Amino acid sequence: MDTIVEARNLHKTYRADGVETPALRGVDLAIGRGEFTAIAGPSGSGKSTLLHLLGGLDRPSAGEVWLAGERIDDKPPVQRARLRLWKVGFVFQAYNLIPVLTALENAAFVLELRGVPPAERKKRALDALAELEMEGFADRRPNQLSGGQQQRVAVARALAAEPAVILADEPTANLDSGTGLALIEYMKRLNREKGLTFVFSTHDPRLLEHVRRVVHLEDGRIVREETVG
Amino acid sequence: MSFLVWSLAWKNVWRGRGRSLLTAGAVAAVVAMMLVMYGFSGAVLNGVFQNLTRTTGHLVVRVRNADEIREFDLSLIRDAASVKKRVREALPEADVEAVLEVPALLAGEKRSRGVVLLGLEPEGHLMREFAEKYLSAGRVPAAGGYEAALGKALARALSASVGGTVYAFAPGTEGLGAAAFSVSGLLDLPESTMEARTAVLDLADAQELAAPDAATRIVVFLPGVRTLSAAERLQGYREALERALPDEYEVQTWREAEPALAAVLDMTRPMVTIYAVLFFVLAGLLVVNTVYLSLVERIREFGVIIALGADRWRVMRLVVLESLLLVASGAALGGIIGGLALWRLARGFSLPGTLAQQYAEFGLPAVMYASITPGQVLLVFAFAALTAIASALWPAWLAGRLEPVEAMRHVA
Numbered sequence: 093m094d095t096i097v098e099a100r101n102l103h104k105t106y107r108a109d110g111v112e113t114p115a116l117r118g119v120d121l122a123i124g125r126g127e128f129t130a131i132a133g134p135s136g137s138g139k140s141t142l143l144h145l146l147g148g149l150d151r152p153s154a155g156e157v158w159l160a161g162e163r164i165d166d167k168p169p170v171q172r173a174r175l176r177l178w179k180v181g182f183v184f185q186a187y188n189l190i191p192v193l194t195a196l197e198n199a200a201f202v203l204e205l206r207g208v209p210p211a212e213r214k215k216r217a218l219d220a221l222a223e224l225e226m227e228g229f230a231d232r233r234p235n236q237l238s239g240g241q242q243q244r245v246a247v248a249r250a251l252a253a254e255p256a257v258i259l260a261d262e263p264t265a266n267l268d269s270g271t272g273l274a275l276i277e278y279m280k281r282l283n284r285e286k287g288l289t290f291v292f293s294t295h296d297p298r299l300l301e302h303v304r305r306v307v308h309l310e311d312g313r314i315v316r317e318e319t320v321g
Numbered sequence: 322m323s324f325l326v327w328s329l330a331w332k333n334v335w336r337g338r339g340r341s342l343l344t345a346g347a348v349a350a351v352v353a354m355m356l357v358m359y360g361f362s363g364a365v366l367n368g369v370f371q372n373l374t375r376t377t378g379h380l381v382v383r384v385r386n387a388d389e390i391r392e393f394d395l396s397l398i399r400d401a402a403s404v405k406k407r408v409r410e411a412l413p414e415a416d417v418e419a420v421l422e423v424p425a426l427l428a429g430e431k432r433s434r435g436v437v438l439l440g441l442e443p444e445g446h447l448m449r450e451f452a453e454k455y456l457s458a459g460r461v462p463a464a465g466g467y468e469a470a471l472g473k474a475l476a477r478a479l480s481a482s483v484g485g486t487v488y489a490f491a492p493g494t495e496g497l498g499a500a501a502f503s504v505s506g507l508l509d510l511p512e513s514t515m516e517a518r519t520a521v522l523d524l525a526d527a528q529e530l531a532a533p534d535a536a537t538r539i540v541v542f543l544p545g546v547r548t549l550s551a552a553e554r555l556q557g558y559r560e561a562l563e564r565a566l567p568d569e570y571e572v573q574t575w576r577e578a579e580p581a582l583a584a585v586l587d588m589t590r591p592m593v594t595i596y597a598v599l600f601f602v603l604a605g606l607l608v609v610n611t612v613y614l615s616l617v618e619r620i621r622e623f624g625v626i627i628a629l630g631a632d633r634w635r636v637m638r639l640v641v642l643e644s645l646l647l648v649a650s651g652a653a654l655g656g657i658i659g660g661l662a663l664w665r666l667a668r669g670f671s672l673p674g675t676l677a678q679q680y681a682e683f684g685l686p687a688v689m690y691a692s693i694t695p696g697q698v699l700l701v702f703a704f705a706a707l708t709a710i711a712s713a714l715w716p717a718w719l720a721g722r723l724e725p726v727e728a729m730r731h732v733a
Contacts, residue, residue, distance in 0.1 A: 144726050147628075149628055149725045149726050150724075150725075150726045169632070169633065170632045170633065170634075173627065173630055173631065173632040173633075174630070174632065176628065176629070176630040177629070177630025177631075178630070180630075182628055182629060184625070184628075184729070188621070188622075188625040188729065190329065190622060190625070190626075191622075192329065192332035192333060192336060193325075193328075193329060193332070197325060197328075197329075200325065201325070201629065202629050202630060204323055204325045204326065205629065205630050205631055205635070206630075207323075210323065210324065210325075213325075249629075
């Protein structure tokens, strides 16, 4: 299986008011194409930081990040933005949909950034919403949707762009357990049927039963890896 | 930029409805006000220009360097009729009149005063202008009647009244040198100095008194030139006229004939433009405030947009676009309000109360007509667009510098 995203000896230290707080302390991780991987760990273990670095949202203090065969940690912001646009899909804990846009427009937003023509954009966004069983809510704005529905739109936004990898930072944290589980099932189905690569972080042990590979993170280090099946 | 981005920017503008309405309203007020100010200044300028050129003419033919000549006979256009003929041939559409200004001593029964006797053609524009605007008693002089209309102040000084007789002495000239004139009327002239030194005669009488067949000025009226912007064409007429006349004559435009007033008029438009800049700067501060607050409230959202792959230039463009849409809304409203006001004022308006009388002293007509050029309309909207862009630069720069991770953690 070829590697789609890789961290090599990744370190990240936050500095504020002269105080240094290490968040990652030498993480090595390779995610293969088509994997469905969870990064598990307690709050403060460095899960979000690792996902941010893997997606090029932030730069590591040391180490390297490779995305689709390209080193991205040394790229300037404009190039990293371009890589994120074309290679990475993000799903955030707080949904982070654009409140003034409808579900359809939100799902089409990344395609709009890519300059995809309107007709194709609409079709792909509608298809993505349909995959998440949200096509009936296409004209609704985020404030007219439940939390679970908003997160499904967020997944559709990532899915519509057909990225190399979808990074989901605690996507179920704001959802009740049933809705969270349903969301993971949606993601699993997309992984299985479309071969999409998912990496998501969670601190909910119940969700880990549904994941093929689990990477356990504690205090900024990988302490254990489990592969099921 | 796609419809989605325009739509996003438009919706974002109206998320803070009250604030955006206030800002757009301020922009609308400035745009409307500037359109009206330009229209009003156009009305004043054109009014003063028309008033002025009714007495100066649009072009004046004189002996070359006439201003520097002190001797009366050297300042004379000797064969006024033939010069007039040449002027008419060069500018067939123009009305052409000869004027003779004679420095003279005018005496009443007991007193005398140094005056300028103004010989005007009895059927000409200038005589009509004196009759319509300045005559306060009696009538203007009849052709060949040896009559004079005196400035009221001059008549008082000479103790002369309508029906009385005054005596003109123009010694050393080529005419009769002296003649008696009956006072046909009194003139209420706008300047007191002029009123104390002016007597209007029939041109033929003035010529017989001081300079047979001569004139000191040939005044040219161009019927099509009624506005200051139309006056830009005068240079072409002037050159045509200079080519048609012998070298001993020079042609002046109304500007050269009245340089001080022309300079005052020239200052008016830049003054309005300076006001426009000041008002737009004030409106711009409001726009900056609105765009900046909108940015601060949406830092997290901008973080998401950047995280999804928008580069800093795209984010900056979005901020500028929001500012442009906000200002465009106000400018459109202001354009409609200002346009309606101009439409009304273009049908004619007067200054309220006694202002009209006060400003008439400075040559302002009683009824004025708002006038604005397409260039001025464009300038107002260009100022608005510039305000939008300039106001958005700082917030856009801040938005472009946002780090996605930090921005997404931001709590407004």
